[in-house]
Amino acid sequence: MPLMPDYAPARPLFHAALQHPHRISLIEACSGRTWTVSQAWESVCRMSAVFLSHGVKASDRVAIVAVNNPRHFIAHVALSLLGAVTVPLSPRLPDAQLEVLFTDCRPHLVITDGQSQSRACFSAWPTVTWDELDQALSGVQPWAGTITPRDHEIAAIVYTSGSTGLPRPISLTHAHLWWASVNFRDGFEYSPGINVVGVCAPLSHIGGFNGTSMDVFTHGGTVVVFDSFNPVFILRAIERYEISMMFAVPAMCHAFLSAREEAAADISSWTRPLIGGERMSTHLAKRLHEWGLRPIHVWGMTETGGAGLMCSPDAQSAHPGAIGRPFPYVEERVVDDEGSPIHSPHVLGHLHVRGPGVVTSRADGWLDTGDMVHYDEGGFIHFVSRLSRLINTGGELVAPGVVEDAVRTLDSVADVLVLGIPNERWGQVVAALVVPDPAYASNMQGLPSLQQIQQFTRDFLAPWQQPRLIRWVESLPTTSTGKPDPHAARAYFDSAQ
Structure with a gap:
């Protein structure tokens, strides 16, 4: 019998805990609290036991409605041990929208940060706070089972912006998330075990949840988690923790630029600024370069695990404004309204992508991204607009x-x-x-x-x-x-x- 592919996030974390037990794994930036890799793995095992005590079983959905917290990562790996599904949701959503999402995903359990627990939208669902989970960890025997290989089981349901303004669910399997991480690793040329990653994007967003952060955490690297977006504080934290890689959307970059004089921070460690979520304008790229940063332009979607196309600093000078070329394990094509491929430069068309990390219902594997793009003379892709915009x-x-x-x-x-x-x-x-x-x-x-x-x-x-x-x-x-x-x-x- 052939071996089953194994994309379980618990396995590399278990290995890292054995090999590098004292390396710092997680840092809560607001408090300075840290977890070593061995402490992170023990917390994963204990949290799995706590979830079992709440009746969580395979395929159950557990929603996390809380500001960014290192425990997001611990909870996801703990749920993966049980075959359960992580559903990260933004606490900024109004009650009416959260009620719609709860009705859609039907969580077995909802985790909150305590500040939101009294909200009316939680009343119909079993709820527990991070503090309550923490208190329960010390009173349980850690999970001690065998790590089950994970492949095409759903790992997470991440809600993304829909054309109507209401979020829509994207079911990402363990394989989808694994392939996205491999794309990041080979595209950005980093080693997950020795990098320090900052997370200032919301963990309810694919760029925070899986934008190199999950890969680095599960392979024994260091993840610094910010609970809110304070540009001065984050810039100073880049210097303090020597953050080397962090995802940010252009709006965040503009805030960093405005805050740089007040922060007066040495951010030279930030060698991989990953800029995505929206197109990075040539004007913004120029300002970041003047600041001494070498931004990597990233285009991705929730359906691609965050990994779609990228444009390295080395390529940007020859292809200014481009969103780039596909990651190593992603294919792309540009088609006209009839679906015929476009190969000529500067002809507007629809961007399609496919690959083992891409979520799509089409039999041929292609995903219509809804983005209008064109090639330049060198075959690099330039974003023009969302079709809906x-x-x-x-x-x-x-x-x-x-x-x-x-x-x-x-x-x-x-x-x-x-x-x-x-x-x-x-x-x-x-x-x-x-x-x-x-x-x-x-x-x-x-x-x-x-x-x-x-x-x-x-x-x-x-x-x-x-x-x-x-x-x-x-x-x-x-x-x-x-x-x-x-x-x-x-x-x-x-x-x-």
């Missing part, structure tokens, strides 16, 4: 990213989110929600007008691409994953509809 104004299609790049070149602008607002005459008009640069934020009256922005961008944008509405705001609305939220942004333009 394209703006149709007077019959002309406008990619929001093109407008955002142009507006961001103004000295007075720190960040911008462009969206289409319904208009009776044009169908939609281009609107921009703009965040002022901190140097200008104290005097909102001195910011450029719509006409001045149009005048400034006329050399970069066609007439139909220019913003027709702007609103200056202190910060962009974001989703629970930290990405700019076009659905929430529409509320700022309600009076214009």
Whole structure:
């Protein structure tokens, strides 16, 4: 009988605990509490026993609705020992949305951070806090079974943004998560056991949950977990813990740039800044390079475990603005509306990907990402827009990213989110929600007008691409994953509809 493939996350952690018991495994940045690799493995075994005492069994779903916490990683591996499923959910979601997600995934148990336990949406489900789990750990005999090989069993259900604004579930198997980690490892060229990874992205998001963090944790490396996004604190923690790798979305990078003088931190250890979640503009890339960072542009989806395409610092100079080429174990193709492959450069098409780490229901393995892209002359892929975000104004299609790049070149602008607002005459008009640069934020009256922005961008944008509405705001609305939220942004333009 052939051996069953084994992608169980517990097995490498068990091995690392034997070989490197005293190496630091987890750091809770807010408190400074640490776990060694052997302590992390013992906590995994004890937490598995506690889950058993709560009746958790194979295929049961356990939802984690809490701010980032090192115990997220311990709980996931503990659940994998039982064949149960981790469902990380954002505590920032309103009760009505959490109730919908609970009804969808039907958790056997809900873990909270205590701050949220009294919320009405938890009342219908068995609930336990991290503190209660901690108290129970010392009173149980650690799980001492045999590590069962895991393959195509569901490991986690991660909810991702849907076109309606409501999250939709993606079931990721142990194999999916393993292949994503191998893609990261071979693409970013790191060794998981000797890296220090920072986690500032939400652990309810694939970029936090599986964006190199799970790989490093389960292989005996060090993971520093931030419970909230405080750019000054995080920059200083990069210096303190010598963080070498961390995923961040562009909005976070803009916040880091604004906070760098106050932080006054040496971040030279951060040799692998993984920038994704949204397209990294050439303007942002330039500013990060001026700061001494060499960002790695990452494109991925929940359906790919976070690993889709990447553009290394070495490739960015020859392919500015590109989201890159596929990771080693991912294939890509660009097709037209009829599904025919596009090979010529600068022809807009739909991006499809496939590979052993890609979740799709199609028999041929291809996943339609919903992204509109094109090749450059060197075969690198450039992101244009999410198909659902394209703006149709007077019959002309406008990619929001093109407008955002142009507006961001103004000295007075720190960040911008462009969206289409319904208009009776044009169908939609281009609107921009703009965040002022901190140097200008104290005097909102001195910011450029719509006409001045149009005048400034006329050399970069066609007439139909220019913003027709702007609103200056202190910060962009974001989703629970930290990405700019076009659905929430529409509320700022309600009076214009």
